[in-house]
Amino acid sequence: MTFSEKDDKQQRLIELLKHxxxxxxxxxxxxxxxxxxxYIxxxxxxxxxxxxxxxxxxxQFPWKSRRPLLANAIGCSPEQLEGFLNxxxxxxxxxxxxxxxxxxxxSLTGKQASIDLSSEADIVNSIIFLFDYLSLNSLGKVLSSLKNHIIAQIKIYGLDFVTSSNQLLLNAEEGFASPTLPGVRIADLLKxxxxxxxxxxxxxxxxxxxSIAAGSEPLHQELTxxxxxxxxxxxxxxxxxxxxxxxRLYLSKDCH
Structure with a gap:
């Protein structure tokens, strides 16, 4: 598939989303x-x-396995969606x-919270702000959910054990300590x-x-x-x- 064909597919997808x-x-x-x-x-x-x-x-382009689901959600057949996009x-x-x-x-109604997702500080402050609106019972549920989410993130990065240099305190009385990533590489995530x-x-x-699984550096689009x-x-x-x-690659992230 040529670059032009890919761009045409992406443009038709954007046209659909705008509709x-x-x-x-x-x-x-x-x-x-x-x-x-x-909705979808x-x-x-x-x-x-x-x-x-x-x-x-x-x-990014909708995955092949998800496009039939997308077609069903918007109300057309998978064949119609594939024909339109491709x-x-x-x-x-x-x-x-x-x-x-x-x-x-x-259509979303009512006041919506505005959070700058590019700012970790803004996200943390927003979470703390929202905590004030929860009951003690709900706060306990959130704490349990956060613990499970942190454990899941550790497993994603291959951190299946806790070392003395990578302490993760998940006891509510002791609080949380952020883990450090001990040399995890992109290739490790593909093992x-x-x-x-x-x-x-x-x-x-x-x-x-x-090549990336063997240790090569991924381009910006490949990382996405x-x-x-x-x-x-x-x-x-x-x-x-x-x-x-x-x-090193950030100076040439758009090169092919």
């Missing part, structure tokens, strides 16, 4: 996107808000009138994974994926695809790459 967003009766862009994500996930998980944003930025047949003028309208209940399956899922050439395939937040993979490769 859906136009039906949501809110002004704020983030709220529109959240409403559309809620109503029958089952199709995408996250983070992946949806990457769709719009042309950094070849423009049917075109937007033919396909969009066939799609059902998004029900009004998916034991089915590379062919990942390649098919996110359209990353198998040969290139094997890996984040989607491994279900690891992109900013965390970028953190690992910065530590492992000392920012």
């Amino acid at each position: 859906l967003e136009q039906q949501v009766q809110v002004v704020d862009v983030a709220q529109k996107q959240a409403a559309v994500v809620a 996930n109503r029958f089952g998980m199709v995408t996250s808000e983070a992946s949806y944003r990457r769709w719009k930025l042309k950094e 070849e423009g047949k049917p075109n937007s003028a033919e396909l969009f009138p066939l799609l059902p309208r998004i029900p009004p209940e998916f 034991g994974k089915n590379l062919q399956q990942i390649s098919d899922l996110v359209d990353l050439p198998l040969a290139r994926l094997q 695809l890996l984040a989607a395939a491994l279900e690891i937040p992109l900013h965390k993979l970028e953190e690992i790459r910065r530590r492992e490769f000392d920012n």
Whole structure:
């Protein structure tokens, strides 16, 4: 597939997403996107808000395994969606009138919290602020959920043990201590994974994926695809790459 063909597919996807967003009766862009994500996930998980944003930025394309789910969610057949995205047949003028309208209940109403997701400090402050609105019983449930989430994150990075230099205190009376990542590499995250399956899922050439698994530095676009395939937040993979490769690729992230 040529670069032009990929760009055409991404542009048609963006056109479809804009059509859906136009039906949501809110002004704020983030709220529109959240409403559309809620709508297309109503029958089952199709995408996250983070992946949806990457769709719009042309950094990611809906996975082959999820596109039938997306078609069902927006009200067309998988064949119609594949034809529209891949070849423009049917075109937007033919396909969009066939799609059902998004029900009004998916439009977000009421005051929405505004959080700068690029700022860790803003996220932490917002969490602490929201805690004030929870009962003690609910705070206990949140604490338990946070512990489980931290343990899950540790397993994602391969930290299946706690060492003296990597203390993680999960006892509520003792509080939390942030773990350090003891030299985890991008290649380590691919160990034991089915590379062919990942390649098919996110359209990353198998040969290139094997090279990354052997220790090569991933390009910016490749890192975005890996984040989607491994279900690891992109900013965390970028953190690992910065530590492992000392920012060398950031000057040429768009080179092929």
